[in-house]
Amino acid sequence: MxxxxxxxxxxxxxxxxxxxxxxxxxxxxxxxxxxxxxxxxxxxxxxxxxxxxxxxxxxxxxxxxxxxxxxxxxxxxxxxxxxxxxxxxxxRKLEFVKVEDGHLDNVADEEPWDDDDVQYQVAQIKDAMKLLPEGYRVVLSLYLLEGYDHEEIGQVLNISENTSRTQFLRAKRKLSEILTSRGVIR
Structure with missing residues (x-):
């Protein structure tokens, strides 16, 4: 062995x-x-x-x-x-948002989420993640918490790698909006 x-x-x-x-x-x-x-x-x-x-x-x-x-x-x-x-x-008939042709380019041009500048409390993030749509929450969890890459997520969820990346970017953006609206981040 x-x-x-x-x-x-x-x-x-x-x-x-x-x-x-x-x-x-x-x-x-x-x-x-x-x-x-x-x-x-x-x-x-x-x-x-x-x-x-x-x-x-x-x-x-x-x-x-x-x-x-x-x-x-x-x-x-x-x-x-x-x-x-x-x-x-x-x-549960989970439906992921379809990636439109060329949409990934637009998402990639957006400002990245800067984790180093933001201090979070774990409990607040977990609560905010519960508010995400299921597709977003699943991709975000698999990527950030379980350590899967987008290719693996695509295989597990039977979606394209680009769809996984897009769902991840949208999930981060939505999570940031939730945390901002709750005053966790400014």
Whole structure:
């Protein structure tokens, strides 16, 4: 296993593969809060995020034999949670704003959002993000909070990379407007 990334919870995964319910519970205990947060940031509803969490762990434990530990268990589980969250949004018939030809050029000319000059409190940003349209919130969350790039977001959401970039720029602009109207930024 030289080339494979060794997960710090490797032994728990091995024990879980061997049928240890205690090891499965321990993996659940270690990862459930973080994965619930991932799901919640995407779907914006605690009840749905809890359902996604349970389904993701069920999927992970049922497919554990397929997990080859080329990455960490946490990253593998996070991918399951993100995909389940996106699938839920698709079931809600999430519609992304279509990018019109040439529109990206206009967006690119706009003034960038300067993070260095603005101090935010995390709670205020999270509250403001809840007010964003779902498409904006999902792309913003996947890009800023989950570390996906626009190509990966496009693949996960079945949209173009340009649509992801545009949604991200619009989300930042809308978030800035919300924060300005609330007096968080000037």
């Amino acid at each position: 030289e080339a494979a990334y060794v997960d710090k919870h490797y032994n728990l995964v091995v024990e879980c593969k061997q049928g240890s319910k205690k090891a499965c519970y321990e993996l659940y205990r270690l990862y459930s809060k973080a994965m619930l947060n991932v799901a919640f940031r995407i779907v914006g509803n605690v009840g749905e995020a809890e359902d996604i969490l349970q389904e993701a762990f069920t999927d992970a434990f049922n497919r554990l034999k397929d997990f080859r530990q080329e990455t960490t268990f946490g990253l593998w589980l996070k991918q399951i949670v993100v995909h389940r969250s996106i699938n839920l949004l698709r079931k």
